[in-house]
Amino acid sequence: MKIMNGLLEEYPREVHPHVYPHLIREKYGLGDVFYLDLWPLAYPMLVISDPQIAQQAIHLPKHEVLGQVVGPIVGDHSILTMEDKEWRTWRSVFNPGFSHSNIMTLVPGIVEDSLVFCDVLEEHARKGDVFRLEDAATRVTVDIIGEYKFVSLSSLTPTLSRSSRPRCSIQRAALSQSFVECYAEPDQVE
Numbered sequence: 001m002k003i004m005n006g007l008l009e010e011y012p013r014e015v016h017p018h019v020y021p022h023l024i025r026e027k028y029g030l031g032d033v034f035y036l037d038l039w040p041l042a043y044p045m046l047v048i049s050d051p052q053i054a055q056q057a058i059h060l061p062k063h064e065v066l067g068q069v070v071g072p073i074v075g076d077h078s079i080l081t082m083e084d085k086e087w088r089t090w091r092s093v094f095n096p097g098f099s100h101s102n103i104m105t106l107v108p109g110i111v112e113d114s115l116v117f118c119d120v121l122e123e124h125a126r127k128g129d130v131f132r133l134e135d136a137a138t139r140v141t142v143d144i145i146g147e148y149k150f151v152s153l154s155s156l157t158p159t160l161s162r163s164s165r166p167r168c169s170i171q172r173a174a175l176s177q178s179f180v181e182c183y184a185e186p187d188q189v190e
Contacts, residue, residue, distance in 0.1 A: 003028075004038065016134060021047040059084075106147075113144050 007023055015023075021036055025047065032050035043065055048054045067081045074080055079090045096102065117140040124131050 004041070014132070014134075021045075022049070025049060109147050110144055113140055113147065116140070116143075 003024060004020070007020060007027070011023065024030065024036065025034065030047075033046065033048050033053055035044065036047050037044040043063065046057075048057055061083060062081060067076070070078065070080050079087065079094070082090060117136065120136055120140075124136075
């Protein structure tokens with residue numbers, strides 16, 4: 001707890017929690033692998049910052065908390081929570097979608113969404129206002145994933161340009177509500 005309090009004093013409170021292990025590693029000169037126990041704030045974790053070591057760790061069983069976190073969003077049984085052989089089977093089904101040639105067909109849309117995101121950032125900069133970057137980044141991420149996932153829906157509206165089509169708002173709303181219900185304080189849920 002003392003370590004975390006020190007980091008909270010050194011860095012803005014809005015720093016994403018995924019950055020803390022890196023900051024701890026840097027501050028205390030820790031190696032590529034170290035154990036981090038933040039009880040009672042979080043489950044103990046093994047932090048691995050070396051890609052080759054991390055590649056070996058993908059064969060370890062997934063922690064039970066993964067199902068608790070993603071379950072309300074994706075359901076009790078999904079590729080995110082599958083183990084070993086079942087995971088490999090379903091991952092191989094998705095592999096063609098992540099092929100180089102397929103990804104390259106998506107680049108123009110990703111670039112367009114990224115330019116819209118840049119416009120949002122530039123508008124905030126022009127106004128000089130403070131805003132939650134994580135919220136804006138989540139929106140563009142869901143837009144890009146939604147466009148990729150629902151690309152077949154695009155053929156239903158050929159007369160609309162990409163920028164004038166509705167932006168996966170149903171999916172974004174569902175995801176946003178799931179996140180709010182899972183992580184917000186009870187008095188913050190609308």
